[in-house]
Amino acid sequence: AQSVTQLDSHVSVSEGTPVLLRCNYSSSYSPSLFWYVQHPNKGLQLLLKYTSAATLVKGINGFEAEFKKSETSFHLTKPSAHMSDAAEYFCVVSDPSGGSYIPTFGRGTSLIVHP
Amino acid sequence: GAGVSQSPRYKVAKRGQDVALRCDPISGHVSLFWYQQALGQGPEFLTYFQNEAQLDKSGLPSDRFFAERPEGSVSTLKIQRTQQEDSAVYLCASKLRGASDNEQFFGPGTRLTVL
Numbered sequence: 001a002q003s004v005t006q007l008d009s010h011v012s013v014s015e016g017t018p019v020l021l022r023c024n025y026s027s028s029y030s031p032s033l034f035w036y037v038q039h040p041n042k043g044l045q046l047l048l049k050y051t052s053a054a055t056l057v058k059g060i061n062g063f064e065a066e067f068k069k070s071e072t073s074f075h076l077t078k079p080s081a082h083m084s085d086a087a088e089y090f091c092v093v094s095d096p097s098g099g100s101y102i103p104t105f106g107r108g109t110s111l112i113v114h115p
Numbered sequence: 116g117a118g119v120s121q122s123p124r125y126k127v128a129k130r131g132q133d134v135a136l137r138c139d140p141i142s143g144h145v146s147l148f149w150y151q152q153a154l155g156q157g158p159e160f161l162t163y164f165q166n167e168a169q170l171d172k173s174g175l176p177s178d179r180f181f182a183e184r185p186e187g188s189v190s191t192l193k194i195q196r197t198q199q200e201d202s203a204v205y206l207c208a209s210k211l212r213g214a215s216d217n218e219q220f221f222g223p224g225t226r227l228t229v230l
Contacts, residue, residue, distance in 0.1 A: 034218075036221075041223070042223065043118075043119070043206075043221040043222055043223045043224065044158070044206070044208075044221040045221075046218050046219075049218060090157050090158070102148075102160055102163060102171060103160070103219065104160070105150075105157035105158045105159070106157050107155075107156055107157045108155075108156070108157050
């Protein structure tokens with residue numbers, strides 16, 4: 001079975017300061033991990049994904065995430081927050097259990113960016 | 116269009132009415148997923164198609180929920196005798212290949228409100 005835990009329901013930062021959104025996962029396999037962003041009234045957009053290649057993954061809009069197997073973590077970071085980063089972020093785990101790679105979403109972290 | 120589209124974008128139903136939600140996936144995408152996203156929560160898996168075959172419907176909450184994809188392209192999620200707890204955003208996603216860990220592309224969702 002797979003699961004994912006997003007440790008913070010809300011994260012508040014000032015514009016220009018670093019962003020850290022935390023995610024821990026559980027999987028019986030070598031999982032694939034994703035971060036998606038959801039702006040209000042918009043569809044989910046893929047930020048980045050890890051699929052057993054490099055452990056440090058770079059995504060769009062300056063975001064990156066590091067896969068740490070020993071800590072079962074896949075935290076999302078960005079060096080400097082922009083007002084447009086304010087959105088809901090979802091960490092997702094997917095493994096081949098059942099043969100279908102059905103993904104499991106975390107509950108989401110709301111990123112608030114103050115001017 | 117190039118993306119996943121869903122219609123209607125908004126639906127208001129009286130309790131007990133039947134509703135039908137449509138998803139047009141990206142052309143050529145083999146896999147199609149339906150998710151339910153309650154307010155303040157992450158998307159939860161409902162059902163999965165590979166071409167016209169419904170391979171997993173373990174997430175459907177009751178027998179009032181029914182999904183089909185008869186020609187392996189457009190899919191319809193039908194909810195019979197809607198209840199207030201069915202109020203949510205229903206998301207559709209498509210993926211190029213079948214059992215793989217590649218990216219899902221999401222539609223904008225249909226927001227269902229049951230009065």
